[in-house]
Amino acid sequence: MNCDHCDKPAVVHEVVIKDGQKTEVHLCEAHASAAGYVPQPQPLNQLLSSISPANQIVRKSGASPTCPACGMTLGQFRQQGNLGCETCYETFESVLESLIERAHAGGSHHIGRSPSGAGRSTELRELRMKLVRELDEAVAAEQYERAARLRDRLHGLGTTAGDDAASSEEAPDQVGE
Amino acid sequence: MKDESSGDAGRQLPFRSTDDPTKVRSLGPWLDPSAPDGDVVISSRVRIARNLSGFPFPKRASDPQRHEVIEAVRRAPWPEEIARGLIWVGMRDSSPHERELLVERHLVSRQFAQSDTPRAVAVSSDESLSVMVNEEDHMRLQVLLPGFRLGEAFDRVELLETSLEENLDLAFHSRWGYLTACPTNLGCGIRLSVMLHLPALRITNEIERVRRAAKDLHLAVRGFYGEGSESAGDFYQVSNQVTLGVSERELLEEFCQRIVPEVVEYERSSRTLLAERNSVLLDDRVFRALGILRSARMLGLEESMKLLSRLRMGSCLGRLDAVSLETVNRLFLMVQPAHLRTVAGLQLDDDQLREARATMVRKVLGG
Numbered sequence: 062m063n064c065d066h067c068d069k070p071a072v073v074h075e076v077v078i079k080d081g082q083k084t085e086v087h088l089c090e091a092h093a094s095a096a097g098y099v100p101q102p103q104p105l106n107q108l109l110s111s112i113s114p115a116n117q118i119v120r121k122s123g124a125s126p127t128c129p130a131c132g133m134t135l136g137q138f139r140q141q142g143n144l145g146c147e148t149c150y151e152t153f154e155s156v157l158e159s160l161i162e163r164a165h166a167g168g169s170h171h172i173g174r175s176p177s178g179a180g181r182s183t184e185l186r187e188l189r190m191k192l193v194r195e196l197d198e199a200v201a202a203e204q205y206e207r208a209a210r211l212r213d214r215l216h217g218l219g220t221t222a223g224d225d226a227a228s229s230e231e232a233p234d235q236v237g238e
Numbered sequence: 239m240k241d242e243s244s245g246d247a248g249r250q251l252p253f254r255s256t257d258d259p260t261k262v263r264s265l266g267p268w269l270d271p272s273a274p275d276g277d278v279v280i281s282s283r284v285r286i287a288r289n290l291s292g293f294p295f296p297k298r299a300s301d302p303q304r305h306e307v308i309e310a311v312r313r314a315p316w317p318e319e320i321a322r323g324l325i326w327v328g329m330r331d332s333s334p335h336e337r338e339l340l341v342e343r344h345l346v347s348r349q350f351a352q353s354d355t356p357r358a359v360a361v362s363s364d365e366s367l368s369v370m371v372n373e374e375d376h377m378r379l380q381v382l383l384p385g386f387r388l389g390e391a392f393d394r395v396e397l398l399e400t401s402l403e404e405n406l407d408l409a410f411h412s413r414w415g416y417l418t419a420c421p422t423n424l425g426c427g428i429r430l431s432v433m434l435h436l437p438a439l440r441i442t443n444e445i446e447r448v449r450r451a452a453k454d455l456h457l458a459v460r461g462f463y464g465e466g467s468e469s470a471g472d473f474y475q476v477s478n479q480v481t482l483g484v485s486e487r488e489l490l491e492e493f494c495q496r497i498v499p500e501v502v503e504y505e506r507s508s509r510t511l512l513a514e515r516n517s518v519l520l521d522d523r524v525f526r527a528l529g530i531l532r533s534a535r536m537l538g539l540e541e542s543m544k545l546l547s548r549l550r551m552g553s554c555l556g557r558l559d560a561v562s563l564e565t566v567n568r569l570f571l572m573v574q575p576a577h578l579r580t581v582a583g584l585q586l587d588d589d590q591l592r593e594a595r596a597t598m599v600r601k602v603l604g605g
Contacts, residue, residue, distance in 0.1 A: 131294045143374065143419040145298035147291060147409040150417055157421060161414065161482065164422045166456050168483020171415025173426040176408045 064089035128152040269567040273385025276563075277554040278502045280433040280473065282388040283344075284395045287375040287418045287427040288402075289409040295419035296355070296372040304356040308371050312360075314402045320394075323363030330356065335584055338576035344382055346370055367394065374419050377402075386498060388430060392490050415482060425482030430493050434501060437472040437551040438508035441523070445474075448501060455497065456480045471543030471570070476501070513555055524552030528561070532603050536592040542573045542599065561603060569602060 064071045064087060071087035127134050133145030135153055144150065150157060162169050170193070192211055199208035270276070289295060290310060293303055312326065329337065329351070337351035346359050350373045357372040370378040379398055381391040409417040416427040423429075439445045452459050460475045476497070478489050512520045527548035531537075550566045552558035571577055573595050579586060582594035 131298050133298065141297070143297055144295065144421065146294040147289065147411070147417045150411055150414065161421050161424070165425065165480045165482035168425065168480055170413055170483060171411070171425050172483060173415070173485035173487070175415075176403055176410050 062087050126152055269571060270384035273383070273387065275386035275498075275502055276384065278435055278505045279386040279498065280435055281344075281382055281384055282386055282391050283380060283382045283429075283431045283433070284388065284391040285378055285380045285429045285431075286395055286399055287423050287429075288377045288379065288399065288406075288416055289418060290376045291407040291409045293376065296357075296374065296376060297419065299372075301356055304372050307376050308356065308358050310406060311369070311371050311377060311402070312358075314405045317397055317401045320362060320367060320398055325361050325363070326358055327361065328356075328358045329353070335576055335579060339580065342571065342574040342576050345380075347373060347378075349373065350378075367398070369398075375423070386432065386502070388432065388490065388493055388498070392430070392486070396486075422479070423481055425480075426484070426486045426489070427481055428486050428489065429477050429481070430489055431475050431477030432493070432498055434474045434476060434505070435472060435547065435550060436474055436501070436505050437547050438512050439505050440472045441512065441519075442508050444504070444508060448474075448504065452476060455492075457497070470540055471547040473543075473547070509551065509555055513557070520552075520555070521557060523548050524557055528552075528558070528603070531599050534596045534599070536589070537573070537596040537599060538592055539573060539575065539595070542595060543570070546570055546573070565602060569599060572598060572602075 069089035073088040128149045130148035131145035196211040340346045341351045345368045360369040381395040383391045415425040418424045527545040553563045
């Protein structure tokens, strides 16, 4: 179904029944945003209650997984809203991934300081994030040569904050092509 | 088991010995009326959440583990300028009344004060910095400054965090950043907030527009005592909700360049408009409040916050020569239950407390 105001596909659908009259609203992303249907970070309790059984990690035995480090179960997390330890993030990763992104208005990767210190590592991390975003855009636009160059640059940056080889010769402003 | 966090037993927090509401030894740094943009911005706060790797988060940790965390944080390298004069307070060694004082002075959260597990707070001598150990996360580093001084607060808390992490192995995930007990706080783990006094926007009903705009910008708007508290006295605490996918510096810039200046201007222009177009209504609100505060024989907390808010607005607009902004700010703190009990008696019941509050306010305002 297309947007009420343009030919783009509608992503927001709203049915309003007022005084017995039913009206429908169908909006694309841009028009939805303009009309105030902006996605909001959701309170944690709403996010937790939205974890449906289908989304839960279920082991072969059918039992809910338990954190090997602290013994917390997914059910306990749902009840309490807090995780038990850092390992819980790996244990419940498949459930947490979408919950975290929704809680942070779509934010999916850390940007900023890291334990190795501020400064250089921060710049590197932010450069890396910028490259990732541009790579996504290039793939979406089917610009495969550009995407390959961006991928090579990302590989050159390494994967850890302290690994700053190859970045010094390439200024961030060279990224956009 | 004795609470190992209770060192410095001989050292007293500066506000523990108050005997007269007009002679409080320390007002609390966030109530300084001469601070930048202090007419609208009461205080600026930066808080960072961090956890130690290798320990369960506080709620799931055992008591020995909680003690270990307290010791690890105490022994970490604190910057010399902060370590000087630092006071450690073990919660298990503190009376309920002392804990409540810490809450009222915004040095610890209510949740922290009420829990019965091993917890400690480090407070700088000027009360602008505090570190809660074993709240929801192992460390909550906080700097609270009067007025619009978010940048300074950020620099100070960053200095402390950088120093502490030299010796502490922090829980960190390559994708999700600094890990916290609640997934809504992970990432950069920073919470910037400003306490705003917005009486004119409240009177003109424009406050709802501010709330809607804040929601669109993914900001939380809370009351005087943070999460779950109402906007008593027209005070609104505005803070960021998103901590992942955005850097500390970006958040700071957004607050300092855009969010806070815009709300401050909005409130100021509403105050000016009120004074120009509806001065009778404005003066009526201000002087009616003064009249009640000078005459009442019993005052509830919420009512006194509301009336003091009106006095504060009148004082900022120069319509109330008889009462200084400093006096009003002082009263905001002194009407709080624990501060009032410090002065009027620890055993007062609710009615006696309301009576004591009215007596104290009349004495200060010359009723």
